[in-house]
Amino acid sequence: MKCSLTQKQLEIHEREKRILAVSRPMLAEQGYHGLNMDRIAEKLQQSKGTIYNHFACKEEIIIALAIETMEKRIDLFQRAAMFRGNSRERFQAIGFAAELFVKLYPHHFGVEQIIRSASIWDKTSEKRRSVVKLCEHRCIGIVVGVVLDAISQGDLELPCGYKPEDLVFGVWAQTSGAYSIIATNDSLHELGISEPFSVVRQSVNRQLDGFGWKPLSKDLDLDAVIKRIEKEVFADECR
């Protein structure tokens, strides 16, 4: 009967989620080597072969985790982009989301780094790789959307030959670079960098000011905007 078919398929689908749920902390705590196929099987009380029915190799699990991660970020970004305010404030909201994301879920951010290692990326399936690309595209698309709105609303005029994607790339590089350094460098304080997150926020705003994206940060009460973003968009996450 149909119900039975669905029953089994549901069980399989359910299991896939459990595999990922069990894998994530292993990967988060010990990195690539902490993820152990035998231990996953053991924890789920299933044989290894069954795990391999879901994921062709260890790296497929990692990239699947990364996809979950990227979807989570996209969700935050989408909500941020819908913040009610002018274009610059909406961009600010996305920046806030990015920082929130890395602070709330540092291991998620870590997973995104891990799949970029050549020795891991190369073993993943084309199928999941294209999902990653799509996620990336969607994520950038959200930010580009805000930039385009800014342009069409007359808040921003890009220099000749400069595309919205270029501006986004600059900010993307800045933030992801900073978060990556923060996450992997335990001696930042010794290097004289005591408030890296604050520095990133300032650098980004200075860059946007440099592009003349109005209202300039000197004309904005940034703290008040942040407060509003916290309250209106990320009330659940900020407590």
Next chain:
Amino acid sequence: MKCSLTQKQLEIHEREKRILAVSRPMLAEQGYHGLNMDRIAEKLQQSKGTIYNHFACKEEIIIALAIETMEKRIDLFQRAAMFRGNSRERFQAIGFAAELFVKLYPHHFGVEQIIRSASIWDKTSEKRRSVVKLCEHRCIGIVVGVVLDAISQGDLELPCGYKPEDLVFGVWAQTSGAYSIIATNDSLHELGISEPFSVVRQSVNRQLDGFGWKPLSKDLDLDAVIKRIEKEVFADECR
């Protein structure tokens, strides 16, 4: 006799360099998994035990390679910082060096990423880790030095509460983030980012302009400065 003693020690020292020389392409081409202790031994016609006399584990080889890499970069940065020009031009020279480095030796850049994986970093010795820290410190120190010169020469005034290290961190994050994205993301073009290196240069300059570091980029003939840097500092590397 003394000569013989030196002889043997020289041989050992020589071998250590050969181990690294053989390891680098393996790591560059296939990443972490491409580096294979048995194959290293085989290529050097030496037993595995001997390799392990030099390096306690695979990860130690990787971090040793990373140290070589960092020293190479320090060399480029030092030369760049000595460029004869105003403070902003000297900073420009360092930026040029960073870009040159990642373009000339992309695999070197990759090694620096690899050691930052938790699962690798954790297996390295405290001794080499502190060397890495030192290299980082020296590298940042060079750049901070130029910023300090700019301040003392009256070219730059940092906002209240902003340290030279903070400015350097911002640029460091921007460039390393960008290079990392460029290296690991094969579909940048599809995302609408066609000239990422050019975007980075512009973003950084816009940031420095934002800090009011004189002379501002609009008052500088950047192309001419680059030409001079190429000719006067990196003639050997640029051909």
Next chain:
DNA sequence: CCCGATTATTGACGAAGCGTCAAGAAAATA
């Protein structure tokens, strides 16, 4: 409800690769 066909599960197994260590070789020292 039963029975062949299909699909899913299992865990022993092979392969690869890391790191060890006792035995033996080479070098240093006396």
Next chain:
DNA sequence: TATTTTCTTGACGCTTCGTCAATAATCGGG
């Protein structure tokens, strides 16, 4: 030359990945 120290070797143990033939469960038609 004899003895001690240091260096080298490669077989071995161990872990972990991924496979696959055998087995079990599910499905679908009669």
